[in-house]
Amino acid sequence: MVLTVRADTQDEAVSSLDFLEPGWGVAAVRHDGTGDLPGRRQLLVQVGDEAALHRLRRAASLDGRVVACTDRLRAMSAGGPIEVRPRPAFRAAEDLALLYTRGAARLAATIAADPGTASELTGRSNRVAVISDGSAVPGLGDLGPTAALPSLEAKAALCARLAGIDAVPICLDMGLARDADGTVAAVRAIAPTFGAIILTGIASPVCSDIERRLRLALDIPVFHDEQHGLPVVVLAGLRNALRVADKHMSTARVVILGTGVTAGAVTRLLLHAGVSDVTVCTPHGILGPQLRDLPAQTAWLAQQTNPRRLHGPQAQALAGADAVVDLSPAARLDQQLLATMAQPPVVFALSGPEPPAGATAITATDRPGHPNHITDLLAFPGILRGLLDAGAPRVTTDILLAATDVLAGLVSEDALGPHRLLPDVLDPQVPPTMAAAVAAVEASRCRARPRRTAG
16 A cells, blocks of 8 residues: 655554554665655555455554555556557558458468468467366456456566466356366367466366366466476476475485375476475375275375385374475474474475474565565466466476576576575566477477488
8 A cells, every 4th residue: 555645754654554454565666767746645545354455454544644645556457457459550451451451361361271371470379378267267266267367467467577477367257066068168169279388376286187177178287386387397396495494306305295286296297306205294294005995096105106115194204204395285394393403494384374483494474575485486487488488388297307407597596595595586687598498498399300201
């Protein structure tokens, strides 16, 4: 919230507002060179939730020193963060006729005769669909398709800003059933318009089934935040955290708390990256091959992890472990558990609560503002840019590992430390460098394919 206050200095403005509560962040508003008006100062007040925002708005309205109270988020979001603009200039009726009538018919006939020309003659090769049914709006859960639109528009805006991708937000109203069949059918129906699909904000575990079926059905890549974006960032951060701790990925003992879609994808990528000692825990205890009657994904994790055949509660897995990645809201990490880990412990708390404070722990969270912020924003713009540039038909493990290498490698030895495991989310090097690595992997795959011989 931005408050315009009658005051000559910022300090005077802050001290005059006795309704500000402890814990609220207060800072001067950054201007574009115009500065504050004489006798007026603008303050940015950051609060924790909607209830606090309501208290702030009410208190400001009753204080005569506050000239204006502006909700910065609403002002920034008015009209949405994205728009569509034509590329060619229409200067005459002939231009319009060339593009819209005679020209469109000619292009349509060309594409009908050779569908591959659509990538050259339309915007398909640089256009992605950002799709959700609103069943898992980030941080809020099931709010329905319309309420998912702000997060989809924000992701589309970031695709455009960071990677030059034309992204289109699409909210699917799948009714109460929200079955995979309907979502798969809907996405398949619109796929000819796009060069790639992003799935986001779809509840687990159906999201995994939807991604798998679309991957098999479509000839364009299907990117899923939870299975592709976040695992890349987790692995890159973990690799650098272990470097800071003077440990090696190949010999590290890593514990995963949780068995959901993201936990499964992170575990798979760790195994492909050469981490041989991964143990997965549910709220009820350690997974192992001795367990029976498990869901298919959990059964796979039980068979492929826990090489030391541990059993019992999660405390047994954490004892002596080098790193823990918490992806389970039901998990409870505390200082007593961390003290049993190999020192210094690497703690990635990605399910909400802040990691327990520790003098030696190397930590990362999913919370903005933390110096080691784990967010898929570090991955999806660059990976998608590379997929589109290469005309790749799918997201592969090799592509994800290449993206991980780039992300981890963009933190120099001089900068690497407990409070700097990953590049800044707006580091301009990340998307193009990652895109080039992704495109190179796809080019290598194409060269390695056996050529058909005549006859």
